Amino acid sequence: MRSEWWAWSDAWMFIGVFVGLRIAFIWLATQAMIALIPEGRTCVTCGEETLPLVHEGGWKLLGHRFHRRFCLSCAWEGVARTALPPSQRQRRRIRKTRSARSPIKR
Numbered sequence: 250m251r252s253e254w255w256a257w258s259d260a261w262m263f264i265g266v267f268v269g270l271r272i273a274f275i276w277l278a279t280q281a282m283i284a285l286i287p288e289g290r291t292c293v294t295c296g297e298e299t300l301p302l303v304h305e306g307g308w309k310l311l312g313h314r315f316h317r318r319f320c321l322s323c324a325w326e327g328v329a330r331t332a333l334p335p336s337q338r339q340r341r342r343i344r345k346t347r348s349a350r351s352p353i354k355r
Protein backbone atom coordinates (compact mmCIF):
# COMPACT_ATOMS: atom_id res chain seq x y z
CA MET A 250 0.00 0.00 0.00
CA ARG A 251 1.08 3.56 -0.65
CA SER A 252 1.78 5.47 2.48
CA GLU A 253 2.66 8.83 0.83
CA TRP A 254 0.40 11.73 1.74
CA TRP A 255 0.55 13.09 -1.81
CA ALA A 256 0.13 11.56 -5.25
CA TRP A 257 1.85 12.43 -8.51
CA SER A 258 -1.48 13.33 -10.12
CA ASP A 259 -1.92 16.11 -7.54
CA ALA A 260 1.68 17.18 -7.96
CA TRP A 261 1.32 17.44 -11.74
CA MET A 262 -1.86 19.44 -11.31
CA PHE A 263 -0.06 21.86 -8.99
CA ILE A 264 2.94 22.10 -11.34
CA GLY A 265 0.62 22.67 -14.31
CA VAL A 266 -1.29 25.47 -12.60
CA PHE A 267 1.92 27.05 -11.32
CA VAL A 268 3.66 26.94 -14.71
CA GLY A 269 0.48 28.19 -16.42
CA LEU A 270 0.24 31.16 -14.09
CA ARG A 271 3.93 31.88 -14.58
CA ILE A 272 3.57 31.81 -18.38
CA ALA A 273 0.46 34.03 -18.20
CA PHE A 274 2.31 36.53 -16.00
CA ILE A 275 5.34 36.63 -18.30
CA TRP A 276 3.05 37.07 -21.34
CA LEU A 277 1.16 39.92 -19.64
CA ALA A 278 4.41 41.59 -18.59
CA THR A 279 5.70 41.35 -22.16
CA GLN A 280 2.49 42.84 -23.53
CA ALA A 281 2.74 45.69 -21.03
CA MET A 282 6.36 46.34 -22.02
CA ILE A 283 5.44 46.33 -25.72
CA ALA A 284 2.56 48.75 -25.02
CA LEU A 285 5.04 51.14 -23.39
CA ILE A 286 7.14 51.32 -26.57
CA PRO A 287 5.92 54.18 -28.78
CA GLU A 288 4.30 53.25 -32.07
CA GLY A 289 4.68 54.87 -35.43
CA ARG A 290 6.93 57.55 -36.83
CA THR A 291 6.18 60.53 -34.63
CA CYS A 292 8.70 61.58 -31.98
CA VAL A 293 7.79 60.92 -28.36
CA THR A 294 9.11 64.23 -27.05
CA CYS A 295 8.38 66.78 -29.79
CA GLY A 296 5.90 65.08 -32.13
CA GLU A 297 7.97 65.58 -35.27
CA GLU A 298 8.63 62.88 -37.86
CA THR A 299 11.51 60.55 -36.94
CA LEU A 300 13.93 58.79 -39.26
CA PRO A 301 14.62 55.05 -39.18
CA LEU A 302 18.17 53.99 -38.27
CA VAL A 303 19.99 51.12 -39.95
CA HIS A 304 20.11 48.00 -37.78
CA GLU A 305 23.63 46.70 -37.37
CA GLY A 306 25.05 43.85 -35.32
CA GLY A 307 22.94 43.00 -32.29
CA TRP A 308 20.21 45.43 -33.29
CA LYS A 309 19.17 42.94 -35.99
CA LEU A 310 17.64 40.91 -33.16
CA LEU A 311 14.88 43.52 -32.93
CA GLY A 312 13.28 42.08 -36.05
CA HIS A 313 10.80 43.85 -38.29
CA ARG A 314 8.26 44.73 -35.57
CA PHE A 315 10.55 47.22 -33.85
CA HIS A 316 12.78 49.87 -35.30
CA ARG A 317 15.39 52.25 -33.97
CA ARG A 318 14.45 55.79 -34.85
CA PHE A 319 16.10 59.19 -34.62
CA CYS A 320 14.47 62.60 -34.38
CA LEU A 321 16.15 65.40 -36.30
CA SER A 322 14.55 68.27 -34.39
CA CYS A 323 15.24 67.17 -30.79
CA ALA A 324 17.90 64.44 -31.28
CA TRP A 325 15.69 61.80 -29.60
CA GLU A 326 16.87 58.28 -30.31
CA GLY A 327 15.03 55.15 -29.33
CA VAL A 328 13.11 52.09 -30.30
CA ALA A 329 9.61 52.37 -31.72
CA ARG A 330 7.09 49.81 -32.82
CA THR A 331 6.65 49.60 -36.55
CA ALA A 332 3.22 50.94 -37.40
CA LEU A 333 1.11 48.50 -39.32
CA PRO A 334 -0.60 49.91 -42.40
CA PRO A 335 -3.81 51.27 -40.86
CA SER A 336 -7.20 50.58 -42.31
CA GLN A 337 -9.49 53.47 -43.24
CA ARG A 338 -11.32 53.40 -39.91
CA GLN A 339 -8.11 53.22 -37.87
CA ARG A 340 -6.64 56.11 -39.87
CA ARG A 341 -9.68 58.25 -39.04
CA ARG A 342 -9.37 57.39 -35.35
CA ILE A 343 -5.64 58.21 -35.32
CA ARG A 344 -6.32 61.59 -36.97
CA LYS A 345 -9.02 62.34 -34.40
CA THR A 346 -6.82 61.50 -31.39
CA ARG A 347 -3.87 63.39 -32.84
CA SER A 348 -5.88 66.58 -33.37
CA ALA A 349 -7.29 66.30 -29.85
CA ARG A 350 -3.87 65.75 -28.31
CA SER A 351 -1.83 68.42 -30.11
CA PRO A 352 -1.96 71.82 -28.42
CA ILE A 353 -1.35 73.67 -31.70
CA LYS A 354 -4.56 74.61 -33.51
CA ARG A 355 -4.30 74.45 -37.29
Ligand SMILES: [Zn+2]
Nearest residue numbers: 292295320323
Ligand atom coordinates in the same frame (compact mmCIF):
# COMPACT_ATOMS: atom_id res chain seq x y z
ZN1 LIG B 1 11.78 64.96 -31.41
